[in-house]
Amino acid sequence: MNNVQEYIDIYDRNKELIKEPCAQLLNVAREKAYIKFKALGFPAKNDELYRNSDIVKQFDVDYGMNLGRIQTVVNPNDVFTCDVPNLNTRQEFIVNDSYYKTDKQNKTLPEGVVVGSLNEIAQSNSELLAPYYNSLAESGDSIAQFNTTFVQDGLVLYIHKGIEVKETIQLVTILNANIDIMSNRRILIILEENASANLLLCDHSSNEHKSLSTQITEIFLAKGAKLNLCEVEETSYSNTRLAQLFVNQQECSVFNHNNITLTNGFTRNGVYVMLEGKAAETDISGLVINDRKQHTDNHTLVDHKVGHCTSNELYKYILDEESTGVFSGKMLIRPDAQQTNSQQTNRNLCLTKCARMYAQPQLEIYADDVKCSHGSTVGQLDENALFYMQQRGIPIDEARHLLMYGFAGEVIERIPIEAIRDRLHMLVEKRFRGELNRCKGCSLCKQ
C-alpha cells in the first residue's frame, strides 16, 4: 500500500497550498475526506466491489498534480471545436482540473440558472451549494474520498424552480500537459422543483503522456425535475478514468443517463442512483467499445428506497482483441419500495478468444409487490446472421460492422436528444471502421 502513503504524504506536505485558493466549503469537506481516505486506502484486490479492476496499480505512475493552481496556457476554444451539428450547445470547459473561463460563455442563459466554476461559486454563494456539496459522495468509497481530499475546482450547474433549459449544455474536460498528469475534478448539478436540463459531458482527457482523472458528479433532482445526461469518453489508451456519479431523486423526477465509452485506457465508472421520492423514474444505460488492452468497468447501484418508482438499465459491451469488460449492477428494492418496476439488462459480445467479460447482475428484493427482471448474456457475433448477409453479397467485414452497429444501436437509441443520437451513431460507426481516434476539430490530438 505504498502509494497510499505517498498521497497521504503529498497531502500532509501541501495541505496549505491545496486549501489556500479554495472555498471554505471545499476545505471543510476535504479535512473529513482526508481522514477517511487515510483509513481506507485504495481499494484492494480482494475488495469484492473492485475484484476485476486493479485500482492500486493505476496510482503507481508518478503523476504531476497542479496543486498550486498554475494557470493553464491552453485555450480550449482555440484547440477544441467539437461541435455537435444541428445542436446549439453552450460549451463549458474543464482544462486539467480547473474550470476554464471564456468570453464565449457570456451568452444569456435564462434567469435562475447558475453555471460556472465550483470553487468560485462556493466562495461567492456558499449557502447555495452548502446543503449539497459532498452530501452524497461523503458516504462514498475511497475513490470519492480521494477526490474530495484533493479536488480544487469543477463545474456547478444550479437551476432554480420551474426553469426549463432548452439549450444543451456541453461540458468538455481536457487534459493537456507535457508530463504525466493527474486531475481531480468535480461536477455538482442541482435541479430544483420542476426544473429541467440537458447535459452532454465529453471526456477528452487526451495527452501524449499518461493521465489519470478522478471525477465525482453529484446530482440532485428535486420533485418533478428532469435531467438528460449523456457522457462520452474519448480519451486515450494511456488514460485512466475513475468516475463516480451519485444521483438523488425526489418525487416524480426523471433521470436519463447514457454513458458511452468509445476510446479509453482503463475506466471505472460508478453510477449510484438513490430513488427517494415516489414515482421517480430512472433510465441508465451504457455502451462500451473496447479493443487492444482497454479495460472498462461499469459498476451501478439503483437503490429503490420508496415505492412506485421505475428503473431501467441497459449496458452493452463489444470487446475486441485483448480487452476486458466488467459489469456489476445491483438493483436494491428495499422493504418500503412496493409497486417498483425495475429492469436490468446486460448484453456482451466477445469478438476474440482473448477478450474477457466479467458480468455480475444482482437483484436484491425485500418488498413483495414488485415487478423486477434482470438478465445478462455473453456471446459472439451470430454466425447464421453473418452468413445470411454474405449470401446477399455483403462482405464479411461489412457484415460484422453491421451486426456490431446494430448491437450498439439499442443503447444509442435511448439518448433522448436527436442531434446527440445522430452524432453518436456516426461516431460509433467510425469507431468500428477504425477511423475514429479523435474529433477532427481537436488539434490537441496527436494520435
Added chain:
Amino acid sequence: MENLIEIKNLHATIDGKEILKGINLTVRPGEVHAIMGPNGSGKSTLSNVLVGHPAYTVTEGEIIYKGKDLLALSPEDRSHEGIFLSFQYPVEIAGVSMTNFMRAAINAKREYLKQEPMSAGDFLKLMREKRSLVNLDSKLANRSVNEGFSGGEKKRNEIFQMAMLEPTLSILDETDSGLDIDALRIVAEGVNKLKRDDTSTLVITHYQRLLDYIKPDIVHVLYNGRIVKTAGPELALELEERGYDWIKNESN
C-alpha cells in the same frame, strides 16, 4: 445453348459425415428445375454447398457456373455473380434495418461490378417498386431484418430481396414450408414475375403444391445424396400420388 451451371460428381460432408455422394446436375439458362426427395436426402445440403456455407466441405467433384469454378469463389462473390438462396429459415438480424441491409447488399454488388453506388433516391424508389411485387408492408422496411416478421412475411421478404438483387440462378429452399395457400400464391407469383428467359431457378421442395404455381421444366428426385431419377413435370404428380417408397425401392 451454354450451360448456366454444371455440377459434376459433387461429394460434400458436414462434421465429417458424407451427405452428398456424387451429384450430377446441369441447368441451362431459362430452365426451372425442381429437386424433390424425402427428408434427409441432401436437398438443403446441396443448396448450402452452392452458396458456400462454411459448415460444409466439398470433398470431390466440381461446379462450373457461367464458365467459372464456383467453389473457388467466396460466398459474397457467388452472390455478386448472381446466385441467390431463398433460405428455408430466414435469419433474424437484430438492430440492422431492412433498408441498411439492402443498401449494403446492393452497393457491394455494384462495387463488384465496378458501378457507382446507387443514389439514396434511386435506392428508395427501387425498394418501393420491388416491395409491391410481394405485397410487403412498407413498415417492415424500417424494422430489423426478419425480426418480428411472421412466417409468411419472412418468405415474402426473401422474394423481395431476390427481386432487389436480380439473380441469374435462384435457389428456393423449401420456400413453401410454413406458408398458407394465399401466402404461397403471392410468393410464387413474385417468383414468376421475376423470371426471365436468361435466368434459372432451382426449386427445392417436398411437395407438389408449390409446383402448381412455379412450373418446372425438369424434376429430379434426390435420395441418399444422389439424384436417382430425372423426368418431366409429370414426375412430381406421380410422387404426390405414390410417395417416395417406390423410388427408394428402385434405387436400393
